[in-house]
Amino acid sequence: MNDDAFSNQVSPGDAPICVLGLGHIGLPTALGLAELGRRVIGADDDAAKVRLIRAGEPNFYEPGLTELLVKHLKSGRFEPLEDVAAAVRAGSIIFICVGTPQKANGQADLGQVEAVAQVVARNLNGYKLLIEKSTVPAITAQWLKRTIVRYSSGKPQPGDEPAHSSSAPAFDVASNPEFLREGKALEDFFHPNRVVCGVESDRAREILTKLYAPLNCPIVVTNTSTAELIKHAANAFLSMKISFINMVSDLCEKVGADVGAVARGIGLDNRIGPQFLDAGIGYGGYCFPKDLRAFIHLAEEHGVDFSLLQEVEHINQNRVERFVAKVRQALWNLGGKPLGLLGLAFKAGTDDIREAVSLKVIEALREEGCILRLYDPQAMPLTQRLIPPTDKIIYCTSPYEVAQGAHALLLLTEWEEFRGLDLARLRNLMEVPVLVDGRNLFDPDTIRQAGFEYFSMGRPDTKSAGLHSTPAQTK
Ligand SMILES: NC(=O)c1ccc[n+]([C@@H]2O[C@H](COP(=O)([O-])OP(=O)(O)OC[C@H]3O[C@@H](n4cnc5c(N)ncnc54)[C@H](O)[C@@H]3O)[C@@H](O)[C@H]2O)c1
Numbered sequence: 001m002n003d004d005a006f007s008n009q010v011s012p013g014d015a016p017i018c019v020l021g022l023g024h025i026g027l028p029t030a031l032g033l034a035e036l037g038r039r040v041i042g043a044d045d046d047a048a049k050v051r052l053i054r055a056g057e058p059n060f061y062e063p064g065l066t067e068l069l070v071k072h073l074k075s076g077r078f079e080p081l082e083d084v085a086a087a088v089r090a091g092s093i094i095f096i097c098v099g100t101p102q103k104a105n106g107q108a109d110l111g112q113v114e115a116v117a118q119v120v121a122r123n124l125n126g127y128k129l130l131i132e133k134s135t136v137p138a139i140t141a142q143w144l145k146r147t148i149v150r151y152s153s154g155k156p157q158p159g160d161e162p163a164h165s166s167s168a169p170a171f172d173v174a175s176n177p178e179f180l181r182e183g184k185a186l187e188d189f190f191h192p193n194r195v196v197c198g199v200e201s202d203r204a205r206e207i208l209t210k211l212y213a214p215l216n217c218p219i220v221v222t223n224t225s226t227a228e229l230i231k232h233a234a235n236a237f238l239s240m241k242i243s244f245i246n247m248v249s250d251l252c253e254k255v256g257a258d259v260g261a262v263a264r265g266i267g268l269d270n271r272i273g274p275q276f277l278d279a280g281i282g283y284g285g286y287c288f289p290k291d292l293r294a295f296i297h298l299a300e301e302h303g304v305d306f307s308l309l310q311e312v313e314h315i316n317q318n319r320v321e322r323f324v325a326k327v328r329q330a331l332w333n334l335g336g337k338p339l340g341l342l343g344l345a346f347k348a349g350t351d352d353i354r355e356a357v358s359l360k361v362i363e364a365l366r367e368e369g370c371i372l373r374l375y376d377p378q379a380m381p382l383t384q385r386l387i388p389p390t391d392k393i394i395y396c397t398s399p400y401e402v403a404q405g406a407h408a409l410l411l412l413t414e415w416e417e418f419r420g421l422d423l424a425r426l427r428n429l430m431e432v433p434v435l436v437d438g439r440n441l442f443d444p445d446t447i448r449q450a451g452f453e454y455f456s457m458g459r460p461d462t463k464s465a466g467l468h469s470t471p472a473q474t475k
Contacts, residue, residue, distance in 0.1 A: 016041045017211075018091025020084060020116045022049060024185070024286070024352065025133060025178050026097030027058055031068040032189035034077040036214050041079050043087035050082040061351040061378045064186045084116065088123040093207060095176075097133045106293035108137050117144050120171075121151035128171045129207055132224075133178045135231050135291055137298045141198065141224035144173045172204040175224045177231030182285070183349020194218040198227025232298070235291040236309055241276040242283050243315035249279035249458025250322070259458030260440060279458045281361070281412065281438040282319030285346040286354040289316075320360040323410075323457075327365075327436050330455050331408055335369035338431070340402035343413025343439075344376035344383045351378035353386065357438075358412045362387065375402045377415055400429060408434035414441050423450035 019030040022044040030042040044050050052059050056070045072078035081087045088094060098112035113134055120130055130144060148171055175198030180188035194217055197208040209219055222230070249259040259279040267274030283289070292313055299306035328334055346356035353359060356379075365372060375396045376383065389395050396402045399418065403409060403426045411418060418441060427433040427450060435447055437456040447454040 015092040016079075016090055018043065018087045018094040020044075020087065020094060020096050020119075021098035021112070021134070022053055022080065023097065023099065024060060024062070024182055024350075025180070026095070027053065027069070028062060028065060028180065028185040028189055029095060029097060029133060029178070030078060031065065031072055032186065033211075034072040034075070035068060035190075037077075038211075039077050039079075040072075041081055041087045041090050043081045043084045045082065045084055047082040050080050053080045062182065062185050063349060068186065084119050085123050088120050088128070089125050092127055093129050093131065093211070094120060095131050095133045097178075100134045100136055100290075100294075102290040102293055105297065107297045108135075108290070108294040110136060110140060110143075113140065113144070114147055117147040118151045121148045124148070124152050124171060129204055130171060130173050131208070132173070132175045132228070135177060135235075135287065135294075136175075136228055137232065137294055138225045138228040140228060141173045141175050141200075148173070172199070172201050173224065174199045174204045174208060175227035176208060177227060179231070179234065182352055183347060190215065192217050194220055196220045196222065196227045196230050198222050198224035200224055232291055232295040235288055236295045236312070238276050239283055239288045239292050239316065240309070240312045242278075242288075243312040245277045245279050246282060246319060246457075247315060252279075252458040252460070256460045257458075258460055262458075278414075278440065280319075280440060281323045281357050281457070282316040284355045284357040284360075286352060289313075289355045320357060320364060323361060323436075323438050324364045324368075326455055326457075327408065327410060328368075330434050330436055330453065331432075334365065336371070337407040338371040338373060338405055339365060340373045340375075340396075340399075340406035340409040340430075342375060342399055342402060342409060342411045342418055343415055344374060345379035345413050345415075348413055348415045351376075351382055353379050353382050358383075359386070361410070361412060361438075362393075366392065373402045373404070373406060375399055376413065377417055379413075400425060403429040406430050407432045408436055411435065411437045411439055411441055414439040423447065423452070427451045 016039040017033055019026050019040060019042040022030065022042045026042060030040045034040045049059050053069065056066065056073055058065050058069060096113060096116055098116055100108045100110060100113060103109045113136060120128060132140060177196055179192065192215060195212045195215065197205065197219060199205040199208065199221060200223065205221055212219055245259065245263055248262055252259040252262060263277035266272050267277050292309060296306060296309050331337060341358065344353055344356060344358045346352055346354065362372060371392045373394045373396050374383065375398060380395055384395055387393055399421055433452045435452045435454050437454065440456050440459065444454050444456060444459060
């Protein structure tokens with residue numbers, strides 16, 4: 001659409017790229033594009049966040065991000081702004097990276113997406129390609145188009161530029177869903193399995209394929225609804241894999257099988273693949289829970305019975321109770337006992353605790369009257385803000401401090417640094433050397449040889465169930 005007006009405008013190839021929303025997705029995207037040689041203006045309406053970014057301090061932890069930020073503030077290829085409208089006016093290629101939280105009914109809340117679309121509408125000073133990177137349900141692109149048309153036709157708001165009703169410049173809307181993982185955001189930006197571009201014009205296709213060409217990865221070009229659906233389908237499928245292996249894990253416990261060996265045995269089949277087959281206490285984070293619910297809601301809205309996904313969610317929700325039952329089984333009574341929690345972030349490599357399973361475990365154990373000693377390599381400040389310290393919530397400075405006097409250690413996040421802990425030192429610090437491993441991080445034999453009573457997920461007491469599937473034989 002709108003191809004004619006393009007030739008008179010600044011080439012989108014030359015103008016700075018505009019990234020709206022400088023959070024976990026927007027900031028790595030902006031800096032990744034700067035690293036690819038593009039000039040990028042990033043804007044966020046959270047002025048405090050922008051001030052931090054301008055000072056070279058992202059407000060969240062992501063490996064390598066600070067270094068890249070400092071590099072491109074210095075190179076001048078990245079400019080953070082709090083004036084969203086000014087950023088829109090400066091750019092032709094505009095990435096939407098704002099939040100899409102969930103409403104109480106599970107539906108995606110697209111208020112932030114509409115808000116930036118309105119700003120774009122009121123600042124159409126030339127051709128704009130508006131690209132959804134935020135995770136949005138299918139047909140959001142159609143709403144974006146409608147929003148641009150509506151709000152660029154004569155209802156300017158105070159503080160915004162006047163609209164260009166009669167001679168509104170051309171625009172396109174595209175969907176370019178993001179698949180990067182927190183904790184590996186930059187690695188994933190530069191080495192994606194694929195890039196998905198949902199477009200509705202040759203111009204949008206050309207701009208996006210050119211932009212991503214340096215990444216040398218497959219580019220899947222579709223229409224916008226297909227691209228939007230790919231993102232939700234991908235996250236729903238991965239959640240399903242996790243819930244599936246968690247049920248297999250429960251069954252393994254009943255029949256004396258080893259879920260790790262089962263996962264290897266099925267994962268080596270190319271049709272299944274080895275990833276996302278780690279049994280444990282379930283998924284959390286900003287994406288899987290809310291995206292699954294939004295996908296379920298979308299299916300319901302369109303009269304499609306996708307109850308398979310409701311079961312995926314149900315299984316995941318039950319993991320916490322299952323884990324707490326395991327702790328109870330290990331310790332008998334829980335009330336008043338000090339327990340050490342290793343890991344608070346929803347996964348390793350990030351300080352993000354949004355929908356982290358740890359929070360639910362903490363809640364359940366508090367109800368049991370436990371004294372909780374907590375440690376995470378990155379997520380302590382955010383957790384403390386949410387759950388202030390009390391005489392029963394004690395934040396520690398190391399795993400060893402956590403172990404002091406504890407009747408059990410509970411491993412909740414698979415941080416690599418926990419693998420290298422001095423087990424003898426931990427054991428000596430504990431009142432009772434019990435380890436309940438919610439992520440199957442440790443080798444059962446090693447832990448037991450170190451003098452611990454060890455409980456994990458879906459693994460038998462002896463090695464016999466996994467006898468023929470040692471890593472050396474299968475990897
Ligand atoms: N976090 C992930 O791992 C991940 C992965 C893939 C996709 N996504 C999707 O990407 C989107 C962003 O997620 P996130 O984790 O980066 O969220 P985030 O909360 O970290 O960042 C969103 C940013 O948008 C800003 N913002 C909100 N309204 C704004 C407005 N009107 N103008 C300018 N800025 C505004 C916020 O201040 C915030 O900094 C979501 O749709 C999410 O589902 C996230």
